[in-house]
Amino acid sequence: MRRRAFLESLAVAAAATLAPPRALPLARQRVQRYLRPPGALAEAEFAAACIRCGQCGEICPNRCIRYFGLENGFAARDTPYIVPREKGCILCMKCTQACPSGALRPLAHTAEAILANVRMGRAVVDRRLCLSWQGKSCGVCYRACPLQDVAIRVGMMEQPHVNDHCVGCGLCERSCIQMPQAIRVIPESSGAGWPR
Amino acid sequence: MTMNTRIPAPRWRHLNLLRWVTLTTVFATLLLLPALHLYQTYVAAHAYDLLSPGEQRFYTFMETLTSPFTSDPARDLDALKGTTWSANIFGLKLSDPLAALSQVAAGQTLYLPFLLSALIPLVLTLILGRFFCGWICPATLLYELNSNFGLWLRRFGIHSGNRRFDRRLKYAVLAAGLLLSAAAGAVLTAGIYPPAILGREAYYAIAQGGLGAGSVFFAATLLFDLLVARRGFCRYLCPGGALYALLGRFRLVRVRRVVENCNDCAKCNAVCEFGLDPLHDRFGQDCTNCTACIAVCPTDAMTFTLRLADVPPQGPGHLGHRYRKARPGGAASRSQEAA
Numbered sequence: 001m002r003r004r005a006f007l008e009s010l011a012v013a014a015a016a017t018l019a020p021p022r023a024l025p026l027a028r029q030r031v032q033r034y035l036r037p038p039g040a041l042a043e044a045e046f047a048a049a050c051i052r053c054g055q056c057g058e059i060c061p062n063r064c065i066r067y068f069g070l071e072n073g074f075a076a077r078d079t080p081y082i083v084p085r086e087k088g089c090i091l092c093m094k095c096t097q098a099c100p101s102g103a104l105r106p107l108a109h110t111a112e113a114i115l116a117n118v119r120m121g122r123a124v125v126d127r128r129l130c131l132s133w134q135g136k137s138c139g140v141c142y143r144a145c146p147l148q149d150v151a152i153r154v155g156m157m158e159q160p161h162v163n164d165h166c167v168g169c170g171l172c173e174r175s176c177i178q179m180p181q182a183i184r185v186i187p188e189s190s191g192a193g194w195p196r
Numbered sequence: 197m198t199m200n201t202r203i204p205a206p207r208w209r210h211l212n213l214l215r216w217v218t219l220t221t222v223f224a225t226l227l228l229l230p231a232l233h234l235y236q237t238y239v240a241a242h243a244y245d246l247l248s249p250g251e252q253r254f255y256t257f258m259e260t261l262t263s264p265f266t267s268d269p270a271r272d273l274d275a276l277k278g279t280t281w282s283a284n285i286f287g288l289k290l291s292d293p294l295a296a297l298s299q300v301a302a303g304q305t306l307y308l309p310f311l312l313s314a315l316i317p318l319v320l321t322l323i324l325g326r327f328f329c330g331w332i333c334p335a336t337l338l339y340e341l342n343s344n345f346g347l348w349l350r351r352f353g354i355h356s357g358n359r360r361f362d363r364r365l366k367y368a369v370l371a372a373g374l375l376l377s378a379a380a381g382a383v384l385t386a387g388i389y390p391p392a393i394l395g396r397e398a399y400y401a402i403a404q405g406g407l408g409a410g411s412v413f414f415a416a417t418l419l420f421d422l423l424v425a426r427r428g429f430c431r432y433l434c435p436g437g438a439l440y441a442l443l444g445r446f447r448l449v450r451v452r453r454v455v456e457n458c459n460d461c462a463k464c465n466a467v468c469e470f471g472l473d474p475l476h477d478r479f480g481q482d483c484t485n486c487t488a489c490i491a492v493c494p495t496d497a498m499t500f501t502l503r504l505a506d507v508p509p510q511g512p513g514h515l516g517h518r519y520r521k522a523r524p525g526g527a528a529s530r531s532q533e534a535a
Contacts, residue, residue: 100313
């Protein structure tokens with residue numbers, strides 16, 4: 001049986017090698033769903049304004065800011081991003097004040113300034129995956145949210161309801177105990193393609 | 197007799213040692229700041245017990261290092277961030293003029309706080325020329341060590357590359373970098389400018405868990421310098437160097453040759469990293485005021501001067517045999533020479 005599987009895979013590999021190159025998935029895909037740090041300009045302006053100095057990451061106390069290599073295209077090289085599932089933004093706003101280039105607009109560390117200006121993305125709950133929506137009271141995302149009862153409310157069985165005040169910091173997605181995560185932040189920069 | 201005619205010159209020669217100290221300090225700071233950042237995040241996380249033994253040793257070391265200066269590292273060390281590309285030093289934001297220019301090219305917008313942060317370096321460059329290249333640039337330390345390595349290889353009969361190209365090539369690189377940045381809508385010059393690359397790579401290596409793509413580029417420039425042209429990238433290709441050369445064209449502070457003290461030994465030409473011709477008073481806009489020629493000169497014939505242009509060629513040095521052959525009078529005819 002193993003031998004047969006091996007032969008089959010060999011045949012598939014041979015076919016893939018012989019197939020015309022257009023059949024192979026050559027198109028570059030976005031490697032990850034990513035967020036820009038808080039206070040970021042819209043994607044096009046951000047790429048033009050960011051000077052790739054790395055100060056936003058260097059001041060981030062949470063070390064959630066990472067930098068693109070060449071995997072996301074040459075123009076995005078060395079620009080900062082956040083993958084919320086790995087580490088969310090704690091909304092300290094230090095990076096916005098550290099940014100010299102204006103790619104991140106300087107913001108005060110107050111709830112008003114954050115709610116008014118930060119829009120990294122918006123959390124979306126997948127009710128088929130969410131434990132609370134499946135009848136097992138959880139509420140972890142609600143407790144992780146820095147804007148509790150403003151951006152996220154809970155209903156019966158701690159079922160999360162995200163509203164438009166969500167700034168997309170990603171702490172809920174980081175904390176979600178489901179795998180794959182039932183709540184995820186849809187980045188502001190991604191445009192269409194992700195369900196709202 | 198002729199030795200008595202030497203004009204006493206200020207002792208600038210120790211500046212070259214100071215320059216090496218400065219370069220080393222900047223480079224060490226470039227490595228220290230990411231380490232401080234890492235330490236800050238450990239402090240902020242209150243997680244000493246969760247660190248690995250190696251990380252705990254690092255934590256203890258950084259604690260020893262910073263405890264004389266701060267009792268609250270997580271907050272206080274925020275005052276010192278960045279690289280030579282753009283830095284925040286106790287609230288003073290300084291940026292590379294090339295960064296400002298590239299951002300303007302990429303976005304066609306003017307963000308005043310950022311442009312202002314490039315003002316001090318800009319003014320200093322207008323006065324001192326390419327001083328950044330000689331005195332501050334973290335890549336310069338490695339490039340000069342690379343040059344010295346190339347010279348050392350000569351002992352074994354290995355001759356490193358010493359080809360010459362047109363110096364104006366770097367202006368084309370600068371123009372192409374700015375045009376491509378404008379076309380792409382992204383600051384692409386940051387990816388081909390060694391000090392910016394080194395600053396990021398140091399940060400990536402220490403605090404982000406690995407070197408990035410820029411280190412490959414930088415290694416290639418080191419190889420180019422070693423195999424093709426001594427200090428070739430800085431001389432012929434660096435976009436930042438091109439910008440400072442243009443800005444420093446009418447710089448005020450210059451090195452000049454004191455012809456009365458010069459004996460035509462040409463050590464200044466040999467030591468010049470940028471392949472300039474101090475022996476014949478041709479410094480041009482590529483001189484970084486690095487003072488290597490001042491330090492190497494055996495007769496104190498190199499000094500600083502405040503002029504907006506190089507001294508016109510002064511002819512052979514008065515202590516050299518060419519001058520003495522042409523004018524047996526020597527010191528007596530010096531006034532005619534100047535006239």
